[in-house]
Amino acid sequence: MEATMTMTMTLTMSLASLKPKPIRPKSPYLPQTLNSSRIFKSLSLPNPSVGVGAPTLVDQFDPTIPIERAVTPPSSWYTDPSFYAQELHSVFYRGWQAVIFELSGYTEQIKNAGDFFTGRLGNVEFVVCRDDNGKLQAFHNVCRHHASILAYGSGRKSCFVCPYHGWTYGLDGALRKATRITGIQNFNKHEFGLTPVKVATWGPFVLANMEPEVDSDVEIVESKWLGTSSDILSKNGVDSSLTFVCRREYMIECNWKVFCDNYLDGGYHVPYAHKDLASGLNLNGYSTTVYEKVSIQMCEGGSTEKKDDHDRLGSKALYAFIYPNFMINRYGPWMDTNLVIPLGPRKCQVIFDYFLEASVKDDSDYIERSLNESEKVQMEDIVLCEGVQRGLESPAYNIGRYAPTVENAMYHFHRLLHESLRE
DSSP: OHHHHHHHHHHHHHHHHHSOOOOOOOOTTSOTTSOHHHHHHHHHOOOOOOTTHHHHHHTTSOTTSOTTTOBOOOGGGGTOHHHHHHHIIIIISSSEEEOOOSTTOBGGGGOSTTEEEEEEETTEEEEEEEOTTSOEEEEESBOTTTOOBOOOSEEEOSSEEOTTTOOEEOTTSOEEEOTTOTTOOSOOGGGOSOOBOEEEEETTEEEEEOOSSOOOOHHHHHHHHHGGGHHHHHHTTOSTTSEEEEEEEEEESSOHHHHHHHHTSTTTTHHHHOHHHHTTEEEEEEEEEEOSSEEEEEEEESOSSOOTTOOSSOSEEEEEEETTTEEEEEETTEEEEEEEEEEETTEEEEEEEEEEOGGGTTOHHHHHHHHHHHHHHHHHHHHHHHHHHHHHTSTTOSOOBOOTTTOHHHHHHHHHHHHHHHO
16 A cells, blocks of 8 residues: 555656746846847737647638638637637737827827827737937837836827836937936846837828837838738828818727628628618629738719718728728718727727818818718627627537628638738
């Protein structure tokens, strides 16, 4: 009996010794004399340890099958927490992203030295500002001392002072003052500036890229973000000449991709879910063109003549989707943008910003009527999206099919997602 117990204890101890010890993550605050790329990745963009689940789920969609024979991604793409974690790392922490947080987040908001706004994408807190020399800057919005969030909201500052212990940073990210550090050793304040985020602009939009080694040259950013669609957007009135009107935000109980899919169905749902909107559009003339990472849907208005009361939709509507989560809608005298922010496997926030041509920017009755019409469409879409999410979580559903003549923009979106997740 005693020998048996001894053997059991020995075996238990042996097995225990084989268990991998938890790896303590590298400090994000190592001196920058070390490999900066490695430091950056340990700071805010770790590849999530999601086990084997996420890669397996990715391969349940085959992007090589033509749309006529293809099936949609499985419902697990919209419900599985490990898949969502992988999306943050592979989709949102890579490439150029529109960042339109806090008030408006457009170039107009940060045109003067000292202007700033803050935002968050996944676990990444960031701040965008205009420094004393007029240069556009962006940083991780995290104090290098003890990780406090540094700035909140938007406005104007001459420097960033940490609300926790008073460490102070210039608008260029340099550490200006570290309080009460008498006696500290092996410390060089030049190595403890804010960690930068790449930032750029296109037209009225501010863009950020969480990758440390990317080129922020305007032409390169335009090519990466819009590809060959940039001229088409510019020629169709997507520019900086419009006046910002207002912002509306919606919290929706659905995966962020559900909202994108709804946007990308080629107007398929419009005559069934948006009857008032459908009456102002010629859906028989609906067209979709796919570019590198952009799809553009276009549709003629119900009337090609401009009405005396400023028809909201005008003679032509353009709906541009910029991968992975940004939409630009240009119709009549209006432009609105939609940014879909993932907040979890079954929750997202959608931010609508509205812009208007100068000719009608003072017509308050027209603006109110137009915004009410838009609000009705958004409420109808929220009902649809939340219903789809509930259906995706049902055991009765796994995969669906595409309507080949109208849903090619959605198919394109899913293929781009697969490519990002496999990189």
